[in-house]
Amino acid sequence: MPATMTPAPRPRNTAFVPLDAGWRQWIAENRLRDCTPESMLATMTGAGLDPHESRAAIAAMEDDPAFRAARRMQQVQRKLESIAGNLQRLWQSAPDYGTVEKRATPSRDEFVERYVRGCRPVVLTDVAEDWPAMKRWSPQDLQQRFGHLMVEIQDGRNADPRFEENKLEHRRTVRLSDFVDRVIAGGPTNDYYMTANNEVLRRPEFQPLLADIGRLPPACDPAALAERSSFWFGPAGTLTPLHHDTIMLFHTQVVGRKRWRFISPLETPRLYNYNNVFSPIDLDRPDLIRYPAFAGVKVLDVIVEPGETVFLPLAWWHQVSSLELSMSFSFTNLDVPNQFEYRNADIRDW
Numbered sequence: 001m002p003a004t005m006t007p008a009p010r011p012r013n014t015a016f017v018p019l020d021a022g023w024r025q026w027i028a029e030n031r032l033r034d035c036t037p038e039s040m041l042a043t044m045t046g047a048g049l050d051p052h053e054s055r056a057a058i059a060a061m062e063d064d065p066a067f068r069a070a071r072r073m074q075q076v077q078r079k080l081e082s083i084a085g086n087l088q089r090l091w092q093s094a095p096d097y098g099t100v101e102k103r104a105t106p107s108r109d110e111f112v113e114r115y116v117r118g119c120r121p122v123v124l125t126d127v128a129e130d131w132p133a134m135k136r137w138s139p140q141d142l143q144q145r146f147g148h149l150m151v152e153i154q155d156g157r158n159a160d161p162r163f164e165e166n167k168l169e170h171r172r173t174v175r176l177s178d179f180v181d182r183v184i185a186g187g188p189t190n191d192y193y194m195t196a197n198n199e200v201l202r203r204p205e206f207q208p209l210l211a212d213i214g215r216l217p218p219a220c221d222p223a224a225l226a227e228r229s230s231f232w233f234g235p236a237g238t239l240t241p242l243h244h245d246t247i248m249l250f251h252t253q254v255v256g257r258k259r260w261r262f263i264s265p266l267e268t269p270r271l272y273n274y275n276n277v278f279s280p281i282d283l284d285r286p287d288l289i290r291y292p293a294f295a296g297v298k299v300l301d302v303i304v305e306p307g308e309t310v311f312l313p314l315a316w317w318h319q320v321s322s323l324e325l326s327m328s329f330s331f332t333n334l335d336v337p338n339q340f341e342y343r344n345a346d347i348r349d350w
């Protein structure tokens with residue numbers, strides 16, 4: 001099983017040329033991911049490379065000083081993985097681990113202690129009960145109040161298996177009124193979705209939407225709401241693939257139901273997270289041949305009803321699907337430390 005994309009295949013029957021840097025990096029990465037020399041050799045010869053040359057290059061990698069340095073660094077990573085794995089087993093040994101709690105909003109102290117510091121997802125059932133949005137928001141209302149405005153949506157997703165990773169390529173600007181018509185007429189689909197990227201809540205014309213939001217959950221800074229909130233609208237059938245965010249957030253379901261599935265951040269080493277915040281695993285059909293380390297990973301599953309608010313703790317993985325036409329409001333304006341930095345800006349894919 002090749003763990004990374006292979007470099008471009010070399011045409012057969014060409015004269016011998018040494019393996020290029022792309023293949024040598026591929027060998028190093030896949031050895032670090034514990035692929036066997038045999039499986040790597042099969043991939044390389046399948047791509048048209050000379051078997052002797054490939055075997056020699058795989059063997060030579062073990063003596064390469066840069067590769068040896070990588071192996072030493074890997075020991076640090078393995079140690080952290082083993083700590084995370086043990087901590088996960090401790091978390092999972094709690095009898096209620098598999099269930100996402102649904103409850104009325106606790107006090108600030110309890111919320112911060114049990115869910116924020118305790119890093120535990122929860123669904124708050126009453127936060128939005130008095131929000132004007134709960135009575136007002138509907139596709140027709142969106143059309144009447146904002147239909148003339150142009151908005152950014154995601155489109156053409158069905159034709160691209162990596163639509164979320166490639167989301168910049170799927171941006172389209174459309175008239176909101178036309179988009180509402182499309183969502184109503186189109187029925188269930190994942191092809192188009194107005195996701196958080198639309199940034200409408202930063203625009204003066206959309207401030208009436210923010211005025212429809214009321215009481216916030218504990219540990220939120222109301223003054224930062226306009227800057228740190230997002231509006232979501234789409235048909236039944238949208239799917240947000242398995243990923244983590246770099247910030248904690250709340251997500252209130254105003255219209256329609258969504259299914260949220262969560263995986264602990266301590267399981268990250270088993271999620272093949274080699275690209276940014278994404279996992280290639282689809283929880284609807286996990287491919288255990290390709291991703292064997294995923295076997296046995298515990299997935300928490302909850303249906304979020306209109307009026308309910310998800311709290312997503314730091315770095316928890318989630319895959320989200322809309323069960324009905326849906327309108328939601330998400331916000332990240334927590335007043336506790338709420339960010340983790342992990343990226344080296346020089347490395348785009350890793």
Ligand SMILES: O=C(O)CCC(=O)C(=O)O
Pocket residue numbers: 232238239240245249251258318320321328330
């Ligand atoms: O509602 C969705 O489709 C996805 C929500 C999500 O992934 C998020 O807010 O991070």
